[in-house]
Structure formats: structure tokens, C-alpha cells
Amino acid sequence: MNKNVVIDAIRERRTVREFTNDPVPRDALERWLEAACWAPNHRLTEPWRFLVLNQGGTARASIGDMARDYAFELGRDLPDAKRNRVADAARDEVLESPAFMYVYALPGDSEEISRENYAAVCCAVQNFQLAAYSEGYAVGWSTGKLTRLPGLRETIGADPEWQMVGALFAGKAVRRPRAQRQEMGNVTSWL
């Protein structure tokens, strides 16, 4: 049978948010970020910016606290015990993720270039995910609450002009989630 490692990796990579305690070594992260930087980017703007929050570092601790506060605030309609549980879980996910980072796209001089830049950074994130997968790790890409924390940019030093692309968690997967896609034929027209 035909074996194509790239296509196999694309199919087999899964989004993961539950990780073992195995750390992600710094040199592995650097390799995946290097792979991210080889994404296609129009006009060679290299529009990606990665803010890596070291595990155990002060930035990670601050974001963990902010995630807790935000989840607590949003949970105002929950019973107290549940509200606290949800808030603690939001903090712990940030603190416990073996690797965690924010990814931004630089704005361009026009809407068109900003759109191209955003698209290029999404390609970079996928490169990062596939590189991690190729070394036995998994990534979770989030555009959820963690990307909307009040005071986030000030805390991590992200320029107010940068466009948020997502928060990335990475580590060794506890389990491999299932996923499915509809058939390519359903989403393709041959004209």
C-alpha cells in the first residue's frame, strides 16, 4: 500500500486538551516553532508572533489566576460550589499544560494584507501541530475564553494591534480523541 507520511500525519493529528505530566522539552518546542515559521506567507511578511509561557513561570501563573477570575466571573449564575470548581479547572488547565503559548498575527498596511497575514499564521499553527504530532506530542488550539481574558495583552506584552490567532496547549496526549470528517466529495465541486 502507498504510504505517505505527510498525509498520514494530517489525518492522524488530533486536537488534545488533556495531557500527561511529561514535560515538553524546550528544544522540541523550538523545533516545532521553527517548522511553524516555514509556513507560506504572502509578501514574506513572516507575520507570526509566539508568546511562550514557561511552565512554572510568572507569566503562566498570572494567566492561570486571570483564567480563574474570568471563569468565576462568567459563572455568576452557577451555584457557588460549581462556580468555584469551574474556575479552579480553568486555572489548573493553564498551570498544568506542559506547554502553553499565545499566537498572534501582525496587522498589514491594508485589510487585504492583514487577512493574508492571519491566514499565514493559521498555516503556521498547523505546521506547529503537525511537527508536534510527528514527535509524539499533541496540541490543542483554542480561540475560547483564554483568548479573551481581560488584561491579557498587558500581562504577556502583546501589542494591541496584533490579531489573536489562538492559545496553544501542547503535551503528550492522555488519550487520542476520535474525529471524523465528511467525505471530500461532499465539499468539492469539479467544474
Ligand SMILES: Cc1cc2nc3c(=O)[nH]c(=O)nc-3n(C[C@H](O)[C@H](O)[C@H](O)COP(=O)(O)O)c2cc1C
Ligand atoms: C481556529 C480554531 C479554533 C479552535 N478553537 C477551539 C476552542 O476554543 N476550543 C476547543 O476545544 N477546540 C478548538 N479548536 C479545535 C477544534 O475543535 C478541532 O480542530 C475540531 O474539533 C476537530 O478535531 P481535530 O482537530 O482533532 O481534527 C479550534 C480549532 C481551530 C482551527
